[in-house]
Amino acid sequence: MRDLITVAEFTIKEMLKRKSFIISMIIILCMIVLGFNVPNIISHFKGDGEAKEKILLIDSENIFEGQLDTYTKDISGYEFEVKNENIPEDEIKKSLEKDYDSCMRFVRKDGAVTIDYVVDSLSYGESMPEELVETFSNIYTSLQISKAGLTEEQLNSLYTDFSFNLVETDENAASGNIFVMLIMCIILFYAIYFCAYQVSSSITTEKTSKIMETLVTSATPKTIVLGKTIGIGIIGLFQVLIIIITGVVSAKLFLPDGVLEGVLDLSNITVSLGILTLVYFLLGYFLYSLMYALTGATVSKPEDIQSANTPIALIAVVGFYLAYFSMMNPTSNVNLFASIFPLSSPFSMPFRIMMGTAQTGEIIASIAVLLVTIIVVAKISIKVYSSAILNYGTKLKLKNILKMYKEK
Secondary structure (H helix, E strand, O other): OOOHHHHHHHHHHHHHHHHHHHHHHHHHHHHHHHHOOOHHHHHHHOOOOOOOEEEEEEEOOOOOOOOOHHHOOOOOOEEEEEHHHHHOOOOOOOHHHOOOEEEEEEEEOOEEEEEEEEOOOOOOOOOHHHHHHHHHHHHHHHHHHHHOOOHHHHHHHHHOOOOOOOOOOOOOOOOOOOOHHHHHHHHHHHHHHHHHHHHHHHHHHHHHHOOOHHHHOOOHHHHHHHHHHHHHHHHHHEEEEEEEEHHHHHHHOOOOOOOHHOOOOOOOOHHHHHHHHHHHHHHHHHHHHHHHHHHHHHOHHHHHHHHHHHHHHHHHHHHHHHHHHHHOOOOOHHHHHHHHHHOHHHHHHHHHHHHOOOOOHHHHHHHHHHHHHEEEEHHHHHHHHHOOOOOOOOOOOOHHHHHHHHOO
């Protein structure tokens, strides 16, 4: 146990000393702070008094009965000037060159109201503002209804808003914001993947610097594998917590009140969900880090790490996408399989729990399968590691690894 702690402490110190680790963390945290400041940066360059689009409204036929000034004064983003007289085309053109961005002329044709949208020049893809067309249509309708002499109750009945409720008959119906779940799934995947990836990088780097020879003489291969896995896991957990805390603080400081809540529904995130998510993060990390420990031991040069890790990376990607796409139908059998299958369960089960579709028995089964898989992978990794760790030749091939495993 003492040797295990010693190896873990050694790994943590070595990770914290790396310039790449420090620089990457600083860059990530700066990007998070900058990302939450994008709205403030945009508003700073635009200025607090952002220019409104100036539009000339011509109602020469008094279609709106002189009410346009009253109805348009509260429309945000635009500044209107209403004229109830017929203005020649050349005067409109001069007005657009000097005073206005566009002109809307209301004309009655064949019993219908036509809007002529006049601009100096039309950019590619630009068209008449649809929201203004709808607004003026509603204004005209309101005026015509008010002339009919209807009571206030009758008027309100014409503008009744419909509310919608989605009801699922499935007993395990999902609830919650799928967007939040997908984002958290992606974050969890990258946290597990990159933390586990550092295990193989650390092992190969130490082989290159001959540090591994010192470790092997002072500790068993089992202690080295587990110690390095625990050490890098602690660093990874620390990274994730720092990133989450930075994100939350940045959101509170730089975003307007209610913006984050309006985009992300965090009502389903509870303490128990947080604990279970942490459990799945640790189990998923241990599973993939032990796989990467195996690949790290099979190479002796840092430039070979990428090719050696490719099979494990593909396995991780398959597990992630199985969880990701099965979330599109949270109550399907595919989603249930993804939450039990050990390669995808660390990414899938926490969000199945968040959606309220996971049963207690399914959670227990998922964790049990993960634990059994970790034990099996750990035994294989440690067994091959003890034979391959002092190999300083070329990268070991699969047949050589299998031969080492059988011989040991």
